[in-house]
Amino acid sequence: MWSAALDLRLPSDVASLLRAHTGISSDQLSAMTLSPTLPKQLLLPLRNSGRRDGSTWLQFCSRCLADDAQPYFRRRWRLASRVSCTRHGCRLRDRCPSCHGHIAVFDQAELVPQHYCVSCGYDLRRASIPYLSPATRTFDRCIDNICSLEAMTHSPSGPVLIRRLLGMPSVGGCYSTMILTSLSTAARTYCAERLNLPSEWPVDGAEDDDEERKARLLRHPIPSPSDRRAWIELLTNALGRRRGRPSASAGNEPGISLPDLLGAYASMSPGPGRRLAQKLIGR
Ligand SMILES: [Zn+2]
Ligand SMILES: [Zn+2]
Structure with a gap:
């Protein structure tokens, strides 16, 4: 579960590994992490209460994932103050519509793209859009x-x-x-x-x-x-x-x-x- 914290603090040895194997510069890598000025109080917590109406760590917009050449989760989706997608205006989801499990991309047993549900393998790009007024x-x-x-x-x-x-x-x-x-x-x-x-x-x-x-x-x-x-x-x-x-x-x-x-x-x-x-x- 430590990988979920990489967005907040990218350890220098991990940054070096990423730089060496991807050719992406240190500046670009640090620009991909969450801003240090981000109000941490508004971040959705990693712990999961198990309640049906409880928060989960990560939200997503299925249309954004479907539009991506390489689907990825946006930094803004980590904020509790967000419930809609900036680009599509639709409501975000925080659970797999098939098994209702939370999105736990850090918990994969094998190396597969992260838009597949860890629990049931459902392709999150296919999720329907919930209504938002x-x-x-x-x-x-x-x-x-x-x-x-x-x-x-x-x-x-x-x-x-x-x-x-x-x-x-x-x-x-x-x-x-x-x-x-x-x-x-x-x-x-x-x-x-x-x-x-x-x-x-x-x-x-x-x-x-x-x-x-x-x-x-x-x-x-x-x-x-x-x-x-x-x-x-x-x-x-x-x-x-x-x-x-x-x-x-x-x-x-x-x-x-x-x-x-x-x-x-x-x-x-x-x-x-x-x-x-x-x-x-x-x-
Ligand atoms: Zn979207
Ligand atoms: Zn699922």
């Missing part, structure tokens, strides 16, 4: 884009944001004693769905709250997309808001709500959810 996809992308790991490390709100992300299950009210990293992809998706309050997203014919919503947004000016620090602060406050926690920003302003923040975010970035968001903020 547009609002949750936007939320997932928002977290991923806003919290570029570099920005999170250097933002004063970074440590609070990490704590609030870890505490999302209790805010959603569904897994109140659990933290984000202890939950399966399906359970984390469920928590995000609860947080997103899909009922607050506008539906055709429901115009009643539009004026009030626009007025609320005017009270909270939306920062430019490049102002990561301001976005991190907004997201931190939005995630803490429902528990009545004090705002991370100065003053007593209650802060923007999560659905409003996501609406503003989606209107600036292309992809699913944008049409809804444009309607939400009247652009």
Whole structure:
């Protein structure tokens, strides 16, 4: 199981072996490991509780694996804050759909490509795509884009944001004693769905709250997309808001709500959810 830690710390003797046998430079090899600035608290743990709704070490997107000439597992799939694929927008999986075992590529008895399930040999590229709501996809992308790991490390709100992300299950009210990293992809998706309050997203014919919503947004000016620090602060406050926690920003302003923040975010970035968001903020 030690091989699972190579992404975090590549021992020099292993690096030398890899360099000698593959011709890949030391710089390229170290660029393939997880960044040292990565918030380790958000990594999915290697240990497995055995619970059906418990986390597993590795997630995957079957479409990404199917598109690869040499299928490989992305570094982003190690983060508990991720439930969707950046490229395909679909929900990730963390179990083999055939035997429901966790993905344990380090546990292979023979040298075979890692996209075959260790327990039953199922080709993970064939796995179907689980449903993900547009609002949750936007939320997932928002977290991923806003919290570029570099920005999170250097933002004063970074440590609070990490704590609030870890505490999302209790805010959603569904897994109140659990933290984000202890939950399966399906359970984390469920928590995000609860947080997103899909009922607050506008539906055709429901115009009643539009004026009030626009007025609320005017009270909270939306920062430019490049102002990561301001976005991190907004997201931190939005995630803490429902528990009545004090705002991370100065003053007593209650802060923007999560659905409003996501609406503003989606209107600036292309992809699913944008049409809804444009309607939400009247652009
Ligand atoms: Zn994908
Ligand atoms: Zn299997």
